[in-house]
Amino acid sequence: MVRERGQSAAGQFESILKAVAHASLKADVFEMGLKQKNRYIGVMDSQESRVAKIWSVAADRLMEQNKHLYRQWFRKITPLAVEGATLKLGVSDDFFASIIEDQYDDLILEALAGIGGVSYSYELEPGHEPVLEENIRPAAENEKAQAAAEPVRPRSAEHKNTSAPISLEEHTFENFVVGAENRFGYAAARAVAEAPGKVYNPLFLYGVSGVGKTHLLHAIASTVRRNSDRMVVRSTTCDELLNDFYYNLLDKKNLNTFRSNLRNVDVLLIDDVQMLSGKTQMQVEFFNVFNMLYNQHKQIVLTSDRQPCEIADLDKRLETRFEQGMTAEVCPPEYEARLSILRMMRSETLVQSILDDSLLEFLAANIASNVRRLRGAFIRLASYASFSGKGKLEISQAEELLQSQLAQESSARDISIESIQRTVASHFGVTMTDILSEKRNRGIAEPRMIAMFLCRELTKSSSNEVGSAFGRNHATVLHAEKKVPQLCEANEGVRRAISQIKRQLQRG
Numbered sequence: 083m084v085r086e087r088g089q090s091a092a093g094q095f096e097s098i099l100k101a102v103a104h105a106s107l108k109a110d111v112f113e114m115g116l117k118q119k120n121r122y123i124g125v126m127d128s129q130e131s132r133v134a135k136i137w138s139v140a141a142d143r144l145m146e147q148n149k150h151l152y153r154q155w156f157r158k159i160t161p162l163a164v165e166g167a168t169l170k171l172g173v174s175d176d177f178f179a180s181i182i183e184d185q186y187d188d189l190i191l192e193a194l195a196g197i198g199g200v201s202y203s204y205e206l207e208p209g210h211e212p213v214l215e216e217n218i219r220p221a222a223e224n225e226k227a228q229a230a231a232e233p234v235r236p237r238s239a240e241h242k243n244t245s246a247p248i249s250l251e252e253h254t255f256e257n258f259v260v261g262a263e264n265r266f267g268y269a270a271a272r273a274v275a276e277a278p279g280k281v282y283n284p285l286f287l288y289g290v291s292g293v294g295k296t297h298l299l300h301a302i303a304s305t306v307r308r309n310s311d312r313m314v315v316r317s318t319t320c321d322e323l324l325n326d327f328y329y330n331l332l333d334k335k336n337l338n339t340f341r342s343n344l345r346n347v348d349v350l351l352i353d354d355v356q357m358l359s360g361k362t363q364m365q366v367e368f369f370n371v372f373n374m375l376y377n378q379h380k381q382i383v384l385t386s387d388r389q390p391c392e393i394a395d396l397d398k399r400l401e402t403r404f405e406q407g408m409t410a411e412v413c414p415p416e417y418e419a420r421l422s423i424l425r426m427m428r429s430e431t432l433v434q435s436i437l438d439d440s441l442l443e444f445l446a447a448n449i450a451s452n453v454r455r456l457r458g459a460f461i462r463l464a465s466y467a468s469f470s471g472k473g474k475l476e477i478s479q480a481e482e483l484l485q486s487q488l489a490q491e492s493s494a495r496d497i498s499i500e501s502i503q504r505t506v507a508s509h510f511g512v513t514m515t516d517i518l519s520e521k522r523n524r525g526i527a528e529p530r531m532i533a534m535f536l537c538r539e540l541t542k543s544s545s546n547e548v549g550s551a552f553g554r555n556h557a558t559v560l561h562a563e564k565k566v567p568q569l570c571e572a573n574e575g576v577r578r579a580i581s582q583i584k585r586q587l588q589r590g
C-alpha cells in the first residue's frame with residue numbers, strides 16, 4: 083500500500099527545513115516559544131514524536147483543504163511510525179483503508195509533500211481503532227474535538243483550576259480581536275456568557291469559514307464555567323452530534339443516554355448547525371431538545387456558515403426557532419483588525435524582531451479571506467524565521483514562502499462580473515435579461531444597482547468596465563456606489579440580502 087510522489091521544490095524554505103530535519107531543536111524552541119505551546123508538539127526526541135509531528139503538519143493541511151473530510155476520515159488515522167520517507171498510518175479496518183486509497187490518496191500525498199524537505203509516502207495498517215483524543219490533530223480541530231467531548235460537568239471547588247480543557251480556555255473573549263465587522267456578534271456572545279438564558283435565546287452566530295464563530299462559542303463556554311460551578315455546559319459540533327445520533331439510533335438505551343446528555347444542560351452550544359440540512363430524523367430530535375431547553379430558559383448558542391433561512395432542507399419550525407432570539411453575523415475582519423490579530427500573534431512568539439511591522443502589513447493586506455488562513459501564513463513565516471536564524475525577514479522572501487497561500491487568496495478573490503450578475507438576479511428572482519435591460523421599475527432597478535455595487539466591491543474592475551458590462555456608463559455605477567450604502571442604512575433587509583449574496587459568492 084505504498085504511494086509515492088516526486089519531491090516538491092519549495093525553494094529556500096524547504097532546503098533550510100531539510101538542513102534542520104535531523105536536529106529540529108530550533109523548530110521546537112520556536113514552538114515552545116508560543117504561549118499556546120500545548121497546541122504544538124514538544125521536543126522531537128523519539129520516533130513516536132517524529133511521526134506525530136510529521137502527521138500533525140499533514141493533518142493541518144488536510145483540515146485546511148476540507149474540514150468535513152478531515153473530520154469524517156483523516157482525524158481517524160493514527161500515526162504509527164516513520165521508516166525512511168514512509169509513514170506507517172494506522173486505520174481501523176480494510177474497508178477504511180480501501181476508501182482512503184481509492185478516494186483520498188492524492189489528497190494525503192499532497193499533504194505529505196515537502197514536509198521538512200521530504201515528500202513522504204505512506205502505508206496503511208488496518209487494526210488500529212482511532213483513539214481520537216490521543217491522535218495528533220491540527221490545533222483548530224483539537225479545540226473543536228475537545229469541546230465536543232462529554233458534557234462538561236460542574237467543577238468542584240478543589241478542581242476549579244485543573245479540570246477545564248485548556249483548549250476552551252485558549253479561545254477567550256480577551257484574545258478575540260474586535261473590529262467593526264464582528265463587534266455585534268462579540269457583544270451578543272459576551273452578553274449571553276454573562277447572563278445565560280436571560281438575554282438572547284437562542285444566539286445564532288453565522289458567517290463564512292474561519293472568522294471566529296467557534297472562537298466565540300468556546301469563549302462563551304469558558305466564561306460560563308468560570309463564572310459558575312453549578313452550570314452544566316455542553317459544547318459540541320453538529321457533525322459529532324449527527325454521528326452520535328445515527329450511531330445510537332437503533333439502541334433504545336443508548337438513544338436515551340444521547341438524549342439526556344443533550345437535555346440535562348444549562349448551556350448547549352452547537353457549532354456548524356448548517357449540517358442539519360436534510361437530516362430529517364435528527365431535526366425532529368433537535369426540535370424536541372430545543373423546545374425543552376428553551377422552555378426551561380436554558381441557553382442555546384448555535385453557529386452556522388449561513389443564516390437559518392439559507393439552510394436548505396431545514397424544517398420551517400426549526401428555522402423559525404433559530405431566528406427567534408438573536409442572529410448576528412460575524413464577518414471577515416478588515417485590514418486594521420487583521421493587523422491587530424497579527425500583532426497579537428507576534429507578541430506571543432519569540433520572533434518580534436524578525437517579523438517587523440511592514441511584514442505584518444504585507445500579510446494583512448494580502449490575506450483577507452479568513453483568520454484561519456492568516457494564522458497559517460503567520461506561522462509559516464514565523465517557523466521560517468526561527469529555522470533560518472538569518473534575522474529580519476524580507477517581503478520578497480515572504481512572497482516566495484507563501485506562494486500557494488497568496489495564489490489561493492487571489493483565486494478566492496476571483497469573482498467575475500457575470501457571476502455577480504447571475505447570483506444577484508437569482509437572489510431577487512429576476513432574470514439576467516432583466517438585469518441587463520433598460521427597465522426602471524424598482525424590482526429590477528434595485529437589484530441591478532446592488533449588482534453594480536458588488537462588482538465594484540468584489541472585483542478589480544473600474545467603474546467604466548462595470549458600466550459597460552451592464553450596458554451603462556460609469557456615472558450610473560458611481561451612483562450605485564453611493565446609493566447602495568444608503569439603502570443598507572435605511573433598510574436592514576437590503577443589508578442582509580447583500581451579505582447573503584456575498585457569502586454565496588465567496589463560497590463559490
Ligand SMILES: Nc1ncnc2c1ncn2[C@@H]1O[C@H](COP(=O)(O)OP(=O)(O)OP(=O)(O)O)[C@@H](O)[C@H]1O
Nearest residue numbers: 257258259290291292293294295296297423453454
Ligand atoms: N477576531 C479574532 N481574533 C482573534 N482570533 C481570531 C479571530 N477570528 C478568528 N480567530 C482565530 O482564527 C481561527 C479560526 O477561527 P474559528 O475556528 O473560530 O472560525 P469559524 O468561523 O468557526 O470557522 P468554521 O466555520 O470553518 O468552523 C481560530 O484560531 C481563531 O482563534
